[in-house]
Amino acid sequence: MTDLAKIRKEIDDVDSKLLEYFEYRMDLAHKVAQYKKKNGLPVFDSAREKEKLDSLKKLIKDKDNTDAVVELFSQIMAISRRAQYRQLNTFFDLGFIAVNEFRAGSDTNIAYYGEPGSYTQQAMLEYFNGKGIGRPMGTFYEVMEALKENKADYGVLPIENSSTGTLADIFDLLAEYDNYIIGEHVVAIDHCLWGLKEAELSDIKRVYSHRQGLLQCMNFLKQYPHLELVEGGSTASSARRVYSDNDISQAAIASRKAGETYGLKLLKASIHNEDHNQTRFIIISNKKEYYKKANQISICFALPHRSGALYNILSHFIHNNLNLTRIESRPIKGKAFRYRFFADFEGSLEDVGVKNALYSIGEEALELKILGSYVPVQ
Known part of the structure; x- marks a missing residue:
């Protein structure tokens, strides 16, 4: 031997x-x-x-x-x-109820961020097949408040762009409010530069858009270093501002729908950085419901500040054979250098493995919130 x-x-x-x-x-x-x-x-x-x-x-x-x-x-x-x-x-009672479908009728109020012509309105119309009454809101916060106060049945918010990443403000609001994700929808983003009918590209000195709109078009904007870039509301509201200010030196980065809605002139088409620019939107409700065929779950949790805390939490996904598809952290307001984690993983709220993982995390985390269960866009 x-x-x-x-x-x-x-x-x-x-x-x-x-x-x-x-x-x-x-x-x-x-x-x-x-x-x-x-x-x-x-x-x-x-x-x-x-x-x-x-x-x-x-x-x-x-x-x-x-x-x-x-x-x-x-x-x-x-x-x-x-x-x-x-x-x-x-296992604790998750408190969520499975439903056969989410639909909008003629009297369904849907709060969405932005104005008529915005990408968020487009996501709303596509997700609900053109049904429902769209209620434009000026801020993400107002959408959440509309649901909280039962002034809207559903809400629609942008949460991630394929080129600039997630919108951190949305994660903070999801943790703060008792509103839940019931679905998601992806819209192809086609940012254009719009001005007044008599304007030319050479006339433009100031460009308005949402912060994400400016970031997603930075490669184009860098070619014109003299331009003043101004963050202001949604892309659609920026288009409306150019129209209402009636200043030939102003332009807006917005969708084709927004530019056409306010009768603006197309100065430059498709100016976004990436050819396949897409934004993911979430559909939210103030009811703890989920589509019974939902196969993705979003949660957030906070952990004690000690070595191995996150390692132990992640082990519950591994040993319950759950595929964790995303995890990121956000600072907790009012608590310096303390973080809340947001995670997406595959599974149904009816699965024993999911219940075991959620129960385990709930026992060991300082706080746990199920943000929703839905069918992800492939």
Whole structure:
């Protein structure tokens, strides 16, 4: 027998013993779960886990193994917690109701950001097949408030652009308000430069648009360094401003629909940075409902400020076989250098694995909110 074969045989023997002790430990974890259930104790005990890891570190003979030992036993304890959650089956009521469809009728009020001719109005019309009464709002906040005050049945907001990324303000509002994502829609963005009918490109000194509109057209705008760039409302409201100010030196970056709505002149077509410029919009409601065939879930959560907190939370996706498709963080207002995480993952609110993951995260996070469940645009 070669030296390597002998060593491997010894490893196999050790692994067999490790397996035996692991299964014994899991049996003990089940007994702990029953005790905690009987006595109303939480599964997750951070103080106990820290105490356990500290005591193990003192027993390590080769200190070079410290990080590995901490990682190993952190995983073992995480596996034990998940087993206890599953055994107790004490999933909290998510509070969401499945519905067959979301539709708009002739009397359905839909609040959307922007003005007539905006991309958000286009998303609204396409998602609801031209039905419903569109209620234009000047800010993202006003859309949220309209739902909160039951002045609108649905809301439509932009949340991400393919070239400039997510709109951070929307994430903050989703965490703050009890409004929920029920759907999403993608619109192809075709930014154009619009001026008064008598204007020429050489006349323009000031350009208005939403901040995202300016960013998405920066490659074009950099060719004209003399231009003053002004952020102002939505792209559609910027078009309306050029029309109402009646100043030949002003122009707006807006959609074709917006420019045509306010009778402006097309000075330059398709000036966005990328050929395939798209914006993703979310459809929101103040009711905790979801389309029963929804297969994507959005959540946000805040974590204690300690080492390994995010690592432990992410393990719940892995061990429940859930595909995490997005995660990003946002500062929590009023709490310096503390962050809230926003995540999207595949699954149904009716799946046992999803319920187990959400329950586990809810037990270990400082806060958890389900932002909605919907069918993502492919």
